[in-house]
Amino acid sequence: MSKEWPLWEVFIRGQHGMSHRHVGSLHAPDAEMAIKNARDVYTRRNEGVSIWVVEARHIAASSPSEKGPLYEPSESKVYRHPTFFDIPDEAGHM
Amino acid sequence: MDEALFEFCLRMGDNTLVLGHRVSEWCGHAPVLEEDIALANTALDLIGQTQFWLGLAGEVEGKGRDADALAFRRDAWDFRSVLLVEQPNGDFGQTIMRQFLFDAWQSIILDRLKGSSDDRVKAIAEKASKEVAYHFERSRDTVVGLGDGTAESHARMQAALDKLYPYVGELFGADATDREIAERGIAPLPADLREAYDALIAEAMVEATLTLPDSRWTHTGGRDGSRHSEHLGHLLTEMQWLQRAYPDARW
Numbered sequence: 353m354s355k356e357w358p359l360w361e362v363f364i365r366g367q368h369g370m371s372h373r374h375v376g377s378l379h380a381p382d383a384e385m386a387i388k389n390a391r392d393v394y395t396r397r398n399e400g401v402s403i404w405v406v407e408a409r410h411i412a413a414s415s416p417s418e419k420g421p422l423y424e425p426s427e428s429k430v431y432r433h434p435t436f437f438d439i440p441d442e443a444g445h446m
Numbered sequence: 447m448d449e450a451l452f453e454f455c456l457r458m459g460d461n462t463l464v465l466g467h468r469v470s471e472w473c474g475h476a477p478v479l480e481e482d483i484a485l486a487n488t489a490l491d492l493i494g495q496t497q498f499w500l501g502l503a504g505e506v507e508g509k510g511r512d513a514d515a516l517a518f519r520r521d522a523w524d525f526r527s528v529l530l531v532e533q534p535n536g537d538f539g540q541t542i543m544r545q546f547l548f549d550a551w552q553s554i555i556l557d558r559l560k561g562s563s564d565d566r567v568k569a570i571a572e573k574a575s576k577e578v579a580y581h582f583e584r585s586r587d588t589v590v591g592l593g594d595g596t597a598e599s600h601a602r603m604q605a606a607l608d609k610l611y612p613y614v615g616e617l618f619g620a621d622a623t624d625r626e627i628a629e630r631g632i633a634p635l636p637a638d639l640r641e642a643y644d645a646l647i648a649e650a651m652v653e654a655t656l657t658l659p660d661s662r663w664t665h666t667g668g669r670d671g672s673r674h675s676e677h678l679g680h681l682l683t684e685m686q687w688l689q690r691a692y693p694d695a696r697w
Contacts (some may be wrong), residue, residue: 357478378479378480379478379479379480380480381591384587385587385588385591388484388583388584388587389480389483389484391580392480392483392484392487393479393480393483393484396483396487
C-alpha cells in the first residue's frame with residue numbers, strides 16, 4: 353500500500369461565476385477529506401460557493417506531443433468564428 | 447460589576463484562547479500541508495471567538511480592559527480555561543483527539559447559547575457555532591479515519607483518548623457561578639449537557655473503533671483557576687512574551 357495520499361484536482365465555483373474553475377490540487381485520503389481540505393486551502397478568502405474534487409488519475413488528458421495534429425488545423429479556419437453574420441437589431445445582444 | 451457574567455465570559459474566552467494558541471503551535475509543523483493550513487484556520491477561528499468573549503468580559507467588567515489586555519496581561523491563576531485545552535500537543539493524533547473532545551462540547555454549548563437571555567452572548571454563539579460545526583465535522587472525521595486506520599494510527603488514537611479523557615469531566619462542573627448563570631437563563635447548567643455530549647462522543651468512538659475509558663474521574667482546577675497544570679505557565683510565557691518584554695508595544 354502506498355503511504356502517499358492520492359492527488360485530487362480541485363474545481364471551485366466562485367461567488368459570481370456560473371462554472372467551476374480549476375484552482376489547483378491537493379492530497380487527501382478520500383473524497384470527503386479532499387473537499388474539506390479544498391475548503392481549508394482554497395476558500396479561506398471567501399472565494400467559492402461550490403467545490404468539486406476529482407482524483408487526478410481519473411482525468412484523461414490530451415497529449416502535449418500531439419499538439420500539432422490536434423490544434424493547428426483550426427488555426428486557418430477563421431470562418432468557424434460566427435463573426436460573418438449581421439445580427440438584426442431586434443435580436444439584441446448575443 | 448456582574449461577577450458571574452464576567453466569570454462566564456472568561457471561561458468561554460480563555461478556553462478558545464488557550465486552545466487557539468496550542469493549535470497555532472502546529473503552524474509550519476503539521477504532517478502535511480493540507481492539515482497545516484486546516485489547523486491554522488481552526489486556530490484563527492478560535493482566536494477570533496476569543497476576541498468576542500474577552501471583549502464582552504472587558505465590557506462587563508467595566509474597568510477599561512479590552513480583549514488584548516485580558517489575553518496578554520493576566521497570569522496563569524487568573525485564567526479560567528479547562529485543563530483539557532492547555533494539555534501539550536503531543537503527536538498529531540493527540541492534538542486531533544483534544545480538538546475533537548473540545549469541539550464536541552463547544553458544538554453543544556454554542557447551540558444552546560443561541561437561546562441565551564443575554565443578546566450579546568446570543569450573538570457570539572450565532573457566529574461561532576457555524577465555525578465550530580465545521581471544526582467538529584473535521585476533527586470527528588479525522589478521529590474516525592485514524593482510529594479505524596492502520597494498527598499504528600489506531601494505537602496512537604487510543605493512547606490519546608486514554609490520556610485526555612480524564613480531563614473531559616471538568617467541562618461539566620457546576621459551581622455557584624454556573625448555577626447563577628443558569629438561573630438567569632444566560633447559559634445552560636454545564637452538567638445538563640453531559641448526556642448529549644456522551645452520546646455524541648460514544649457514537650464517534652464506535653465508528654473510530656476506539657474504547658472509551660470506564661472511569662469518569664476527572665482532573666479539575668482549570669475553570670475556577672485554583673490549580674492549572676504547569677503547562678499553562680509555559681504556554682503563557684510564549685504567548686505573552688511580546689507584551690511582557692515591550693509593554694504597550696504597537697505595530
